[in-house]
Amino acid sequence: MRVHLDTDFLVHALGRAGPERQRLLQLADSDALVEISAVAWYELVRGPRTPQQLAVARSFFPEDGGVVPFSEELALRAAEVFRLLGSPRKRAADIAIGVTASVMGATLLSRNPRDFKGIPALELEVVGE
Numbered sequence: 001m002r003v004h005l006d007t008d009f010l011v012h013a014l015g016r017a018g019p020e021r022q023r024l025l026q027l028a029d030s031d032a033l034v035e036i037s038a039v040a041w042y043e044l045v046r047g048p049r050t051p052q053q054l055a056v057a058r059s060f061f062p063e064d065g066g067v068v069p070f071s072e073e074l075a076l077r078a079a080e081v082f083r084l085l086g087s088p089r090k091r092a093a094d095i096a097i098g099v100t101a102s103v104m105g106a107t108l109l110s111r112n113p114r115d116f117k118g119i120p121a122l123e124l125e126v127v128g129e
Helices: 007-015 019-028 038-045 051-058 072-084 089-104
Strands: 002-005 033-037 107-110 123-126
Touching: 002 007, 002 089, 007 019, 007 038, 007 051, 007 107, 033 038, 033 089, 038 051, 038 089, 072 089, 089 107, 089 123
Parallel strands: 002 033, 002 107, 107 123
Antiparallel strands: none
């Protein structure tokens, strides 16, 4: 199983006990490949976060490849979806995150299903809404 984490999901999982943390710990104890898109990682690290919070967050992803780059191909696909959905500027980063998960064949874990509504072929698992 391949899983991508949305920024808000990870912030809640790291910040307090709850369903997000429980799900993240389940994934850590499983054979799942846990990743995050570079766009979601950017949203997380821009803060405010302490170095300790970032180190804990990074520990859930493989050292090599755990942060999936936002490539030219992903940018083109995300732009197509952005236009398809009517150019919703408030959702631009979420569209990039969702398209990355979809293209990688990953299930995206999020607290906010409306942020990813309409993204083709996206498998979404809502936790802690």
